Amino acid sequence: MSLVRWNPRRELATLSGQMDRLFDEFFGRPFGMLSWPRQMAAWAGVMPRVDVYETDSEIVAKAELPGVKKEDVEVTVDEGALILKGETKHDEEVKEEDYYRCERSYGAFERTVPLPAEVKAEEVKAKFADGVLEIRMPKVQETKPKGTKVKIE
Numbered sequence: 137m138s139l140v141r142w143n144p145r146r147e148l149a150t151l152s153g154q155m156d157r158l159f160d161e162f163f164g165r166p167f168g169m170l171s172w173p174r175q176m177a178a179w180a181g182v183m184p185r186v187d188v189y190e191t192d193s194e195i196v197a198k199a200e201l202p203g204v205k206k207e208d209v210e211v212t213v214d215e216g217a218l219i220l221k222g223e224t225k226h227d228e229e230v231k232e233e234d235y236y237r238c239e240r241s242y243g244a245f246e247r248t249v250p251l252p253a254e255v256k257a258e259e260v261k262a263k264f265a266d267g268v269l270e271i272r273m274p275k276v277q278e279t280k281p282k283g284t285k286v287k288i289e
Contacts, residue, residue, distance in 0.1 A: 146216035149250030184220060184269075186249050195251055195273045202267040209264065211271060213257045218249045218271065 184199045197218055201209060209222040226241040255273035262271045 143216055146250060149217050149248065150252075153250045183245050184222075184247055186218075186220070186247060188218075188249060188252075190252055190275075194275055195253060195255060197249060197271045197273070199247075199269040199271075200267065201264075201269050204267070206264045209269060211260075211262050211269070213251075213255060213260050213273060216251050216254065218251055218273070220247045220249070220269070221245070 184201050186197055186199045188195065188197045190196075199220055201222065203226065204222055204224050208225070209220065212219040212221075221244075223242065223244040226239070228237075228239045230237040251273070254276040256276055257273075260271060260273045262269060264270075
């Protein structure tokens with residue numbers, strides 16, 4: 137029997153993630169955590185989509201961040217959750233002989249993803265290429281209790 141410490145924050149984050157997926161599947165678009173700013177960010181296309189899968193030795197998360205620069209993204213692992221923060225910036229200016237157009241857009245995002253297992257935060261590695269952020273998080277190996285046979289008298 138292995139002892140796993142109960143973490144209420146992780147349990148709530150897991151439940152929240154399951155509810156998010158339920159709404160995503162039903163409505164066909166990301167709903168965030170059902171708060172108005174997150175809904176608006178998701179509908180505006182600012183909230184990144186994140187896929188998380190687990191292997192025997194690690195948890196891997198892949199976030200789609202098209203148009204975001206590496207230096208504009210912050211990744212944190214804290215208390216059973218992966219936290220992604222960042223911002224998108226777009227500035228376009230067109231000058232022609234009889235035409236001028238200037239468009240600017242800005243959007244900030246923060247996404248918290250519950251992790252299905254405890255990870256070694258100091259060994260997490262992240263790689264950003266072609267608009268996809270890949271985060272590899274080694275899992276903490278559960279210690280198997282060493283049993284000692286007790287002689288019954």
